[in-house]
Amino acid sequence: RVKHINSIYLKMKRKGLRFEQLNDIRAVRVEVENEADCYHTLSVVNELWQPIAEEFDDYIAHPKANGYQSLHTSLIGPENRVIEVQIRTSKMHEHAELGVAAHWLYKEKGVRHSKQFEQQIEWLRRMIESGDHNRGDVVFDQFKNEAFRDRVYAVSPQGRVVDLPEGATPLDFAYHIHTQLGHCCRGAKVNGQIVPLTTALKNGDSVEILTQKEANPSRDWLNDHLGYLQSARAKAKVRSYFKKLEKEKSVQAGQEMLERESRRL
Numbered sequence: 001r002v003k004h005i006n007s008i009y010l011k012m013k014r015k016g017l018r019f020e021q022l023n024d025i026r027a028v029r030v031e032v033e034n035e036a037d038c039y040h041t042l043s044v045v046n047e048l049w050q051p052i053a054e055e056f057d058d059y060i061a062h063p064k065a066n067g068y069q070s071l072h073t074s075l076i077g078p079e080n081r082v083i084e085v086q087i088r089t090s091k092m093h094e095h096a097e098l099g100v101a102a103h104w105l106y107k108e109k110g111v112r113h114s115k116q117f118e119q120q121i122e123w124l125r126r127m128i129e130s131g132d133h134n135r136g137d138v139v140f141d142q143f144k145n146e147a148f149r150d151r152v153y154a155v156s157p158q159g160r161v162v163d164l165p166e167g168a169t170p171l172d173f174a175y176h177i178h179t180q181l182g183h184c185c186r187g188a189k190v191n192g193q194i195v196p197l198t199t200a201l202k203n204g205d206s207v208e209i210l211t212q213k214e215a216n217p218s219r220d221w222l223n224d225h226l227g228y229l230q231s232a233r234a235k236a237k238v239r240s241y242f243k244k245l246e247k248e249k250s251v252q253a254g255q256e257m258l259e260r261e262s263r264r265l
Helices: 005-015 035-048 090-109 115-130 138-147 170-177 179-183 232-264
Strands: 027-032 071-076 082-089 151-155 161-165 185-190 193-195 207-211
Touching (some): 161 170, 170 207, 179 185, 179 232
Parallel strands (some): 027 082
Antiparallel strands (some): 071 082
């Protein structure tokens, strides 16, 4: 399981730890078929390596407030290095990876959820749609941050949920909605306020893209130092636009050259 540098830094800052004090830098995630297999796998890894008792958390028996379930344990592995192991079922993994936004995906697939889960989702949807999350509700902030770790889920004015990498901007959002929307983007509103296109989006942000009909992408958008784009998908679309533009210019230049030569003959 890949650890993002930013998430490592935030954990060190939040818990007041040094890098060498972190127990989850080396982490393994095990996905099994059912809940019973989770506990069986736990017993197997505990036999293989020495478990650290105070680092064990049973989020299956005691799920987090956002519904997250998994077994977490840390063990002293090869070369006396600490390894974190997470054990979960496929269903638990989907919820952990997609968070609350999984509701919309599952709904499209026709998957049914418990009444309690549906009530939690409906509450979140109302909070997002009403803009009430701007009031600084601590519970809501914790709910969002735990559910969407290392990802950002922003919402369009039409209620479409867009999955973006952490640090994504309104311009990334535009390109994830539609290529042409990104090409024509000239501004953005986040939660009703006009913001720079380099603004980092947060979970639950409502994003409205402002466009100009004849607008085109800027080469500045590909400059990493300026911070317009964070996602590889959006950058690829901008590069494709300029590659196509250069090709069209080359074709046009070739045609003009042929026309000049033909007139000389």
